[in-house]
Amino acid sequence: MVILGIETSCDETAAAVVDADRRVRAEAVLSQQAEHRPYGGVVPEIAARSHLYHLDPLIRQVMAEAGLGFAHLAGVAATGGPGLIGGVMVGVMTAKAIAAVAGKPFLAVNHLEGHALTARLTHAIDFPYLLLLVSGGHCQLLLVRGVGQYRRLGTTIDDAAGEAFDKAAKLLGLGFPGGPALERAAAAGDPSRIALPRPLTGRPGADFSFSGLKTALRHRLAEAKDPPVADLAAAFQEAVIDCLADRTGHAIAMAREGARIGALVVAGGVAANRRLRRRLEEVAAEAGLPLVAPPAKYCTDNAAMIAWAGIERLRLGLVDGLDFAPRPRWPLDPSARPGARA
Numbered sequence: 643m644v645i646l647g648i649e650t651s652c653d654e655t656a657a658a659v660v661d662a663d664r665r666v667r668a669e670a671v672l673s674q675q676a677e678h679r680p681y682g683g684v685v686p687e688i689a690a691r692s693h694l695y696h697l698d699p700l701i702r703q704v705m706a707e708a709g710l711g712f713a714h715l716a717g718v719a720a721t722g723g724p725g726l727i728g729g730v731m732v733g734v735m736t737a738k739a740i741a742a743v744a745g746k747p748f749l750a751v752n753h754l755e756g757h758a759l760t761a762r763l764t765h766a767i768d769f770p771y772l773l774l775l776v777s778g779g780h781c782q783l784l785l786v787r788g789v790g791q792y793r794r795l796g797t798t799i800d801d802a803a804g805e806a807f808d809k810a811a812k813l814l815g816l817g818f819p820g821g822p823a824l825e826r827a828a829a830a831g832d833p834s835r836i837a838l839p840r841p842l843t844g845r846p847g848a849d850f851s852f853s854g855l856k857t858a859l860r861h862r863l864a865e866a867k868d869p870p871v872a873d874l875a876a877a878f879q880e881a882v883i884d885c886l887a888d889r890t891g892h893a894i895a896m897a898r899e900g901a902r903i904g905a906l907v908v909a910g911g912v913a914a915n916r917r918l919r920r921r922l923e924e925v926a927a928e929a930g931l932p933l934v935a936p937p938a939k940y941c942t943d944n945a946a947m948i949a950w951a952g953i954e955r956l957r958l959g960l961v962d963g964l965d966f967a968p969r970p971r972w973p974l975d976p977s978a979r980p981g982a983r984a
């Protein structure tokens with residue numbers, strides 16, 4: 643069973659061909675970072691136009707690399723949301739067109755479900771597990787019970803973790819995208835020289851808050867005559883990681899009230915942060931769980947995760963109609979109260 647996956651929900655145009663034996667037969671990710679850099683953030687209209695321009699040749703490329711025609715596919719999966727709606731429309735319409743012409747099932751994949759199921763593609767782990775999903779647009783702790791079965795244990799009440807990294811990097815003049823730049827700068831700094839708060843840590847529940855931390859950083863920066871950028875970056879990174887570790891510890895306890903989780907899984911772009919990975923290893927070890935962290939290229943946005951989620955859904959007969967409407971918002975756990983950036 644081979645599936646074509648398409649990802650266009652933010653600033654990566656991506657296509658991949660993946661099979662049910664967990665083999666990625668071909669994949670390509672085209673980053674639009676250079677196009678958005680002059681604006682210091684992702685511009686939705688530029689993103690949509692760029693997806694439109696690049697997606698068809700990218701699909702042709704991965705199909706050729708896999709040595710397959712559309713007739714060989716078992717289905718076509720595309721991110722159906724949540725995300726920037728113009729980009730999601732490009733991916734969904736393209737997938738529907740291929741599915742209609744080739745007479746194959748179309749699968750609209752929730753982008754968050756793509757991130758949530760990646761660990762089953764890379765590590766073949768079983769349900770249930772606890773997922774820390776940390777990206778530029780999302781910051782959630784989810785109990786993953788099965789395909790389509792999610793319980794949100796915590797979410798951010800303001801900024802996502804990646805968004806916090808990006809804003810802090812902008813404040814410190816480190817450029818865009820901020821996460822990797824801030825991690826590089828932090829490597830040369832001492833996190834203990836500058837005091838920053840740890841919002842919500844020690845409090846019940848597993849929610850996050852990062853906007854106060856960003857404000858505190860702005861104050862520290864304004865106070866300093868000759869701002870020690872490396873120390874500020876290190877202190878900020880440490881504070882975010884402390885918050886993520888504390889909240890994840892709480893979520894493990896919450897998840898265990900109703901499920902026998904077998905692993906702590908981390909996904910999303912921020913999961914590429916090496917210091918965070920080391921810290922989460924400690925949190926997992928303390929709880930007697932393995933930490934499962936997919937390789938960085940499958941933590942950031944990619945199409946292999948969309949194709950894989952498509953395979954998981956197709957195996958259960960969860961196909962979508964060609965009347966599926968792209969969804970700018972699409973919570974994984976509809977029973978959870980809406981978060982600011984759920």
Ligand code: KG4
Pocket residue numbers: 652776777778779780803804805807808819820821822825910911912913914915916941942943
């Ligand atoms: O999952 P992703 O590629 O796209 C979204 O769905 O948002 O995540 C991108 C986010 C950005 O905010 C970026 O700054 C952050 O992940 N990020 C990092 C690192 N690499 C990427 N944050 C901290 N440390 C990193 N090494």
Ligand code: ZN
Pocket residue numbers: 753757777910911942943
């Ligand atoms: Zn993502």
